[in-house]
Amino acid sequence: MTDAPGTEPIRLDRDQATSLARLLREVEQFMDECDETVEEALAAHFGLAPASEAFSAALCFHADTIETALSIESATSRTPT
Numbered sequence: 001m002t003d004a005p006g007t008e009p010i011r012l013d014r015d016q017a018t019s020l021a022r023l024l025r026e027v028e029q030f031m032d033e034c035d036e037t038v039e040e041a042l043a044a045h046f047g048l049a050p051a052s053e054a055f056s057a058a059l060c061f062h063a064d065t066i067e068t069a070l071s072i073e074s075a076t077s078r079t080p081t
Contacts, residue, residue: 021066024062
């Protein structure tokens with residue numbers, strides 16, 4: 001059995017972290033724009049309603065966190081300042 005992951009930081013190169021933040025933003029945008037069919041499929045699969053809004057909020061939070069750590073200004077952030 002392996003131990004549960006701790007809170008030790010992991011190392012990502014700056015370009016990898018930037019790419020990850022960009023990917024999170026793109027998936028967030030997809031979730032914001034998905035139609036009823038996608039929303040229903042996500043809700044059925046994950047048991048969340050509205051699933052796309054819940055995932056979009058989580059993606060936004062994590063993208064904001066990465067961008068803040070990298071000191072990147074994002075024009076697409078919806079997190080209030």
